Amino acid sequence: MLRDACPDSWGQAVLQREHKLPAGTPPVRYLMLAGNDQRWGALAVGTSKTPSVTSLSKPRLAQLDALSRELRAMAEGRPAIVGTLRRRLVHTPSLGGARPKTTVRDDEGRSWLVKPRLGSDTADVPRLEHATRLWGTACGLSFAQTVLHSGDEFSAVRVLRFDRDGERRLMxxxxxxxxxxxxxxxxxxxxxxxxxxxxxxxxxxxxxxxxxxxxxxxxxxxxxxxxxxxxxxxxxxxxxxxxxxxxxxxxxxxxxxxxxxxxxxxxxxxxxxxxxxxxxxxxxxxxxxxxxxxxxxxxxxxxxxxxxxxxxxxxxxxxxxxxxxxxxxxxxxxxxxxxxxxx
Ligand SMILES: Nc1ncnc2c1ncn2[C@@H]1O[C@H](COP(=O)(O)OP(=O)(O)OP(=O)(O)O)[C@@H](O)[C@H]1O
Ligand SMILES: [Mg+2]
Known part of the structure; x- marks a missing residue:
């Protein structure tokens, strides 16, 4: 379960770069360095008995396009487009998975995972993820809701986080x-x-x-x-x-x-x-x-x-x-x- 709460390859790569960690750094170090706010599920990790789970700032839905562009630039090793967004992304690498991602909050206080298309993608993966969700839902299966954002130069899918209920973190x-x-x-x-x-x-x-x-x-x-x-x-x-x-x-x-x-x-x-x-x-x-x-x-x-x-x-x-x-x-x-x- 600690492993579930630990960043995967994407988050670990971000932490490695930010903290100049050597190869072979033990997973527990990543677990400690990743913040609790975006961390998956309800576990909070820290050195005190009640580790803080509050975030300094919560990205809003309106920032989704800019965040997606910034994630893509990060994944491609390019310099920051918007310094404040880059810093925010560097400080919230706790989610799992291989692809770059972050969380945004909508006006109703719901949390969504944001996954942009990458330059290295040969297909429009966010669009495929959204289309697959629509298909799965249409045949009666239960999927996390998704919304596709697509513009001329980018696409991203946002997925409703099932491990959040407003501010509440669910196990x-x-x-x-x-x-x-x-x-x-x-x-x-x-x-x-x-x-x-x-x-x-x-x-x-x-x-x-x-x-x-x-x-x-x-x-x-x-x-x-x-x-x-x-x-x-x-x-x-x-x-x-x-x-x-x-x-x-x-x-x-x-x-x-x-x-x-x-x-x-x-x-x-x-x-x-x-x-x-x-x-x-x-x-x-x-x-x-x-x-x-x-x-x-x-x-x-x-x-x-x-x-x-x-x-x-x-x-x-x-x-x-x-x-x-x-x-x-x-x-x-x-x-x-x-x-x-x-x-
Ligand atoms: N809708 C969701 N609500 C809550 N947690 C989620 C949701 N979608 C994904 N997660 C969590 O975030 C992790 C990474 O998300 P996801 O699997 O979508 O990313 P990925 O980078 O495409 O993964 P992979 O490494 O499998 O390709 C998942 O393993 C799961 O723990
Ligand atoms: Mg996955």
Missing amino acids: CVSAATLLQTEYPGGGPGEMSRWSYPRLAEELQRIGAPPEDRVELFGRMVFNAVCGNDDDHVRNHAVVYRAQEGRWRLAPAYDAVPNTAEMPAQLAMQLSAGRFDISRESVLADSARFGFANRDKAEHHLNELLTRIEVAFDTEETVLDPDWKGALRARAVAVLRKLRIRPA
Whole structure:
């Protein structure tokens, strides 16, 4: 859980530059240096019993464009465009993930994660992330809300933070922690712990309701159809809902189709020992997601595939025709594969 609260490669790179840290600096140093305000979940880290969680200044939604440009300049090693924004970004590197990001506050006090397009991106990744969210939501899955910002020279997606409720910081745990595994990195055999059905069992063990396991099953199938093979164990999480008094599967986030190729595998096992995208691997462990029997799981899968297919065309598109065509062709091929019953 401390690892969940620690910056990943992006935040660590920012801290390394700012504090001139040598290679091999232990993670605990990054944990201590990253501020608590933007830190993921509810943990606060510090040397006193009640570490401060307040920020000096809170970036506003109106600054999103300027912040995105500044993040991009930082990622490309260019000098500051606006010194004050650069200083703010340098001092708030605590969020996880590989891509540059920051948090802005809207007029209602809600926090949004901002992820801009980078110069090194061969595709408009923010647009793809937003389009995937629209598609996923249209087929009935629960996603963190997104808003696309696009101008002539840049695009960025903002994602509603599920670990905040106004000023309140909500407890969160990643799937990496629930599965007691590491990502990125880890030793040989680490991948044997990356598993959807195991995660489903963990959801049950921590008291999440049965529908969360069915939702997880749906996300696994959706990731297969849309080609999101970056569905690793830090891209799933649970959040504690105090009103309900229990842990719940957090909304889906960071779902982006692979921009280079149509993946044949997912990052987590769909059933024991199987990463491959096929009807059999989707269904083999369906009991662990709570389906009473194979017939019920097959019925659910068939309906889900129809919903995913219909949603692709009904959802208001934000993709350009090339991408829309490519994703449709990909979806058609995977849907066919997932519908065929083995002889
Ligand atoms: N909507 C959200 N609400 C709260 N926390 C989030 C949300 N989206 C992402 N996070 C947290 O921030 C981390 C980084 O975000 P995200 O996965 O979107 O970034 P990324 O840089 O694209 O990641 P990756 O390294 O997987 O490519 C996540 O691992 C998760 O802990
Ligand atoms: Mg991620």
